[in-house]
Amino acid sequence: MRYKWILFDADNTLFDFTYSQKKALEQCLLDFGYEFNDKIFNIFTRLNNEIWTAYDENKISHEEIKTLRFKRLFDELGKNNADINAFNNKFIEKLIEHSKLIEDTDTYLEKLYGKINMAIITNGMKEVQRPRFEKFPHKSKFEHIFISGEIRKSKPNKEYFEHVHKTTGALEKSNYLVVGDNIIADIYGGKNYGFDTCWYNPNMISDKNRKYADYEIQNIHEMDKILY
Numbered sequence: 620m621r622y623k624w625i626l627f628d629a630d631n632t633l634f635d636f637t638y639s640q641k642k643a644l645e646q647c648l649l650d651f652g653y654e655f656n657d658k659i660f661n662i663f664t665r666l667n668n669e670i671w672t673a674y675d676e677n678k679i680s681h682e683e684i685k686t687l688r689f690k691r692l693f694d695e696l697g698k699n700n701a702d703i704n705a706f707n708n709k710f711i712e713k714l715i716e717h718s719k720l721i722e723d724t725d726t727y728l729e730k731l732y733g734k735i736n737m738a739i740i741t742n743g744m745k746e747v748q749r750p751r752f753e754k755f756p757h758k759s760k761f762e763h764i765f766i767s768g769e770i771r772k773s774k775p776n777k778e779y780f781e782h783v784h785k786t787t788g789a790l791e792k793s794n795y796l797v798v799g800d801n802i803i804a805d806i807y808g809g810k811n812y813g814f815d816t817c818w819y820n821p822n823m824i825s826d827k828n829r830k831y832a833d834y835e836i837q838n839i840h841e842m843d844k845i846l847y
């Protein structure tokens with residue numbers, strides 16, 4: 620193996636988080652008596668991405684994410700009387716319920732297990748991520764799960780990767796490979812700290828920050844050509 624540690628991002632790298640969010644939003648909106656359609660999901664996705672980017676840039680806190688994303692959604696939909704806290708709690712419950720792995724992840728994690736050390740590096744809320752990882756059938760294959768909401772540091776900040784590095788024994792940085800779908804949080808963040816990086820880019824989007832990726836894959840099985 621070319622590396623001693625693989626640091627996997629969770630959402631939209633190992634888990635199909637887009638699917639979970641869509642199911643959760645649909646069920647919550649219907650439960651609260653609102654309509655749901657693709658247009659509304661696209662609005663939510665845009666707002667949610669903006670809010671998480673603001674979080675990655677240290678402009679807002681986890682607590683603010685919870686209310687801001689739905690406040691802005693209901694503002695755009697013209698529904699100003701929604702109970703945002705109740706909606707957010709329901710949404711978290713549904714995200715956990717509809718957690719699902721990306722196809723091919725199962726077999727690849729089975730294949731890697733025992734051959735290389737694995738950890739999860741995720742920006743997320745502990746009240747969402749912990750329960751999801753508790754029911755994750757491959758949880759025991761990961762030696763560490765680093766959740767930004769728990770350690771109070773987040774990707775792409777150096778302090779996050781430094782925490783991960785120290786906790787995993789602080790080997791030479793060349794022993795670490797970061798795998799993730801987010802070109803800033805995962806790929807720029809990992810590279811900026813000094814780790815090698817692999818961009819999981821299934822939809823083959825182009826991005827000016829591609830230069831921070833040592834490798835690019837469209838399917839997790841393509842990691843074979845990097846690791847062996």
Ligand SMILES: [Mg+2]
Binds near residue numbers: 628629800
């Ligand atoms: Mg991700």
